[in-house]
Amino acid sequence: MYLLAPLLSKLFLKLRIDIPKTSWIYLTMPIAIISHVLVGNITPLTRDFINTGDHYTLKIVIIILLILGLKDMKLVRKVQ
Template sequence: MYLLSPLLSKLFIKLKLEVSRKSWLLLTLPLSIIIHLAVQNITPMTKNFIDSNGHYVLKGAILIFFILGVKDIKYKKERE
């Protein structure tokens, strides 16, 4: 993800979003769970994350990574 982050950031700049490398690294696990659920590829971590009866440490860690990754994303306003 560290090597892909400059390319992904260039894509998101076109959407007027500034995403740092740190944010990409923190968003790796939350995004991977979302993508695995979207393509219905259930890995052991995805299975543990969607289990409603346990694995609270994993859920907490993913939630913390998501919050820390999203808080550094900035909306880039256009100048007039």
């Protein structure tokens, strides 16, 4: 993800969203879990995250990573 971060940042800058490299690192696991759920490929980590009765530490870590990743994102205004 670290190698793709500059390319992804440039791509999202065209959509007027500024995402720093460190945010991409933090967002790796939340994006992976979301993509595995959408595709239907349930890995052990995804299964543990979806399980509502257990693995609270995993859920807290993923939510903290999501918050840290979204914290530095900015919307870029068009300059006229």
